Amino acid sequence: LSQNEILEQFGAMFFKFCQESNYDKILQVLGGSLKDFLCNLDALHDHLGTIYPGMRAPSFRCVERASDGALVLCYYSYRVGLEHIVIGIVKAVAKKLHNCQVDVVIEKTRDQTGDHVEFAIHMKPTEISRIDKRKSIMSLIGTPTDLDAAAMSEDMLIGSSTFCKAFPFHIMFDRNLNIQQAGTSVARVIPNIFNQQYKFAHLFDLVRPQMEFTFESILSHINTVFVLKTHDGFLDVSQLKSSSEIFRANNQSVLRLKGQMLHIKESDVMLFLCSPSVGNLDDLQGRGLYLSDIPIHDATRDLILLSEQFKAEYELTQKLEVLTDELQHTYRKLEEEKRRTDQLLYSILPPSVAKELRQGGTVEAKKFDGVTILFSGIVGFQKICQDSEPMVIVKLLNDIYTAFDDNIRNDVYKVETVGDMYMIVGGLPKRSNTHAKSVALMALDMIQLTQRIKVNDQPVKITIGIHSGEIVAGVVGKKLPRYCLFGNTVNITSRTQTTGSEGKINLTEVTHKLLMEPQCQDSSFCFTEREDLVKMKGRKEPMKCYFLERHNKNKAVHLIMRNSSANRSFLFKPRESESSPQFTPPSHGTPPLSLPLECPFKTEKLLQSVAPLLVCSPEDLAVLATGIDLDDPIVRNYCSKHQ
Numbered sequence: 001l002s003q004n005e006i007l008e009q010f011g012a013m014f015f016k017f018c019q020e021s022n023y024d025k026i027l028q029v030l031g032g033s034l035k036d037f038l039c040n041l042d043a044l045h046d047h048l049g050t051i052y053p054g055m056r057a058p059s060f061r062c063v064e065r066a067s068d069g070a071l072v073l074c075y076y077s078y079r080v081g082l083e084h085i086v087i088g089i090v091k092a093v094a095k096k097l098h099n100c101q102v103d104v105v106i107e108k109t110r111d112q113t114g115d116h117v118e119f120a121i122h123m124k125p126t127e128i129s130r131i132d133k134r135k136s137i138m139s140l141i142g143t144p145t146d147l148d149a150a151a152m153s154e155d156m157l158i159g160s161s162t163f164c165k166a167f168p169f170h171i172m173f174d175r176n177l178n179i180q181q182a183g184t185s186v187a188r189v190i191p192n193i194f195n196q197q198y199k200f201a202h203l204f205d206l207v208r209p210q211m212e213f214t215f216e217s218i219l220s221h222i223n224t225v226f227v228l229k230t231h232d233g234f235l236d237v238s239q240l241k242s243s244s245e246i247f248r249a250n251n252q253s254v255l256r257l258k259g260q261m262l263h264i265k266e267s268d269v270m271l272f273l274c275s276p277s278v279g280n281l282d283d284l285q286g287r288g289l290y291l292s293d294i295p296i297h298d299a300t301r302d303l304i305l306l307s308e309q310f311k312a313e314y315e316l317t318q319k320l321e322v323l324t325d326e327l328q329h330t331y332r333k334l335e336e337e338k339r340r341t342d343q344l345l346y347s348i349l350p351p352s353v354a355k356e357l358r359q360g361g362t363v364e365a366k367k368f369d370g371v372t373i374l375f376s377g378i379v380g381f382q383k384i385c386q387d388s389e390p391m392v393i394v395k396l397l398n399d400i401y402t403a404f405d406d407n408i409r410n411d412v413y414k415v416e417t418v419g420d421m422y423m424i425v426g427g428l429p430k431r432s433n434t435h436a437k438s439v440a441l442m443a444l445d446m447i448q449l450t451q452r453i454k455v456n457d458q459p460v461k462i463t464i465g466i467h468s469g470e471i472v473a474g475v476v477g478k479k480l481p482r483y484c485l486f487g488n489t490v491n492i493t494s495r496t497q498t499t500g501s502e503g504k505i506n507l508t509e510v511t512h513k514l515l516m517e518p519q520c521q522d523s524s525f526c527f528t529e530r531e532d533l534v535k536m537k538g539r540k541e542p543m544k545c546y547f548l549e550r551h552n553k554n555k556a557v558h559l560i561m562r563n564s565s566a567n568r569s570f571l572f573k574p575r576e577s578e579s580s581p582q583f584t585p586p587s588h589g590t591p592p593l594s595l596p597l598e599c600p601f602k603t604e605k606l607l608q609s610v611a612p613l614l615v616c617s618p619e620d621l622a623v624l625a626t627g628i629d630l631d632d633p634i635v636r637n638y639c640s641k642h643q
Helices: 003-028 034-039 041-051 083-098 125-130 133-141 145-150 160-166 184-189 215-220 242-249 281-286 299-348 351-358 381-387 390-406 435-450 488-498 509-515 603-609 611-615 618-627 633-642
Strands: 059-064 071-076 102-108 117-123 170-173 179-182 204-208 226-230 256-264 269-276 366-378 412-418 421-426 462-476 482-486 505-508 525-529 545-550
Touching: 003 083, 034 041, 034 059, 034 071, 034 083, 041 059, 071 083, 083 102, 083 117, 160 179, 160 184, 215 269, 226 269, 281 299, 299 351, 366 381, 366 435, 366 488, 381 390, 390 412, 390 421, 390 435, 412 435, 412 482, 421 435, 435 462, 435 505, 435 509, 435 545, 462 488, 462 509, 482 488, 488 505, 505 509, 509 525, 509 545
Parallel strands: 462 505
Antiparallel strands: 059 071, 071 117, 102 117, 170 179, 170 269, 204 226, 226 256, 256 269, 366 421, 366 462, 412 421, 462 482, 505 545, 525 545
């Protein structure tokens, strides 16, 4: 295939592509004949240009040649070399839309005409013999001219005045661009239109198409949509109301007219039949026009009214969007307040109890057969209160309770704080068979945490009492509901704390037995039996008690992880050998780890620091595993990398 044949096939394929791209219906109704189709292509391109602003479409002018009846197609485009694509498109349109086959030849090139290419379109001889000549002519150029003449009556005449009223937006001018006639509405808003010193080009500027403003140029683009606008100063805006002053201030007081040019052969004049290009009532009023100026049959009137409806709907939609944004913002604030309220509620009541109260239900008191309760108190708190300012006492209690709250375990519930007394319980509201172990581990952490806090340059000591037994728990009050515990177990736990040895964890015999069971045993527990029996109010016989300490081996490395993700810090304590207080390095020659007694570390740095210990004996490895939270993601990541 030659290059020209390939381009023709491309043109046919492009037309098929347009049909398959949902343009098939508009192409079918564009014209009843090939001539009408080609003459209306510019109108279609003008419409597409409003949808695709960057589109630079070609222009077509199609006329019938009297000598042989052929169609002469003038093709204007800033692109060169696409003439054969046009041939392919024209042949495809004739075949698929008008059921005929045509021959298209190039008669004049761009070099010969200067700005366009001329094609001659002939009906193929085989087509003329296949169908009668009358039908072939109608397929090519439309209705014969004798039918046009028969449709007109010589007796039906119309006067100029009637024509100007019927078409209030029209302008008629001769070859010299002298205005001969204008519609009533145009003459009213442009008073100088009949001033003989002003020609058509003096009053109007050609917006579209881009061409020289002459009579011959208009004839060559007769099938194009024309858009004109008045020059500044010619539109009469003296009668505008104050509400339309904004148009004058913004230099928008120009009138745009959109329509078509018709050549009146009998008078050899050009008729510009148009409509005002206004989008809404504000545009109409700003140019001194009224709805009555637009003919009833003109669709511009309906478009203006529809635009007002769309404008109102658009404004309503905008208000709705603003209200929706405000509603979403309010909803987010409500969710944030709800989260804070829930957080506060969950700090007062157990989550399961709080959820039931929020749903409007009542929480019945429940009996728990096995729980472990812890009471703690500051050693010498009364003397500290006597020797310190009130703000110092408040800060001390806040530091202690904040440290406890940040490190409280998930399976332990904080009941309340009264003065220097801190109360927690394990085994409720969610029942557990390891409640004693959970509370004991929390007690060891509490002892460790208070060693970091000082008052009057002295470290704080706490006394802890722990007892296990049965209790009854329920919500008390409505204004400020509290989850309270009732039973002799609470009383005995309190007595265990008040009668216990200062600065130590005091266990009753009941709790000690539970901690010795397999499910509650822990390698960090070290028990010492108290020498004397303790007499407690509410019991006939004295009770045997025990002291709980952290096992010496676990002093090698002990880590306390805070739940707060914003400050995940640790406490590190170097190992003290049983035979010597100095730290003994591992046998493989790793230099000793020299660290202060208490040193906060980030997890990764701490693991890197204690990495030499990980290659020690299995006993040391077990010691490390006890102190490190293996569920922590940073720890898991480090262990996976270093195996």
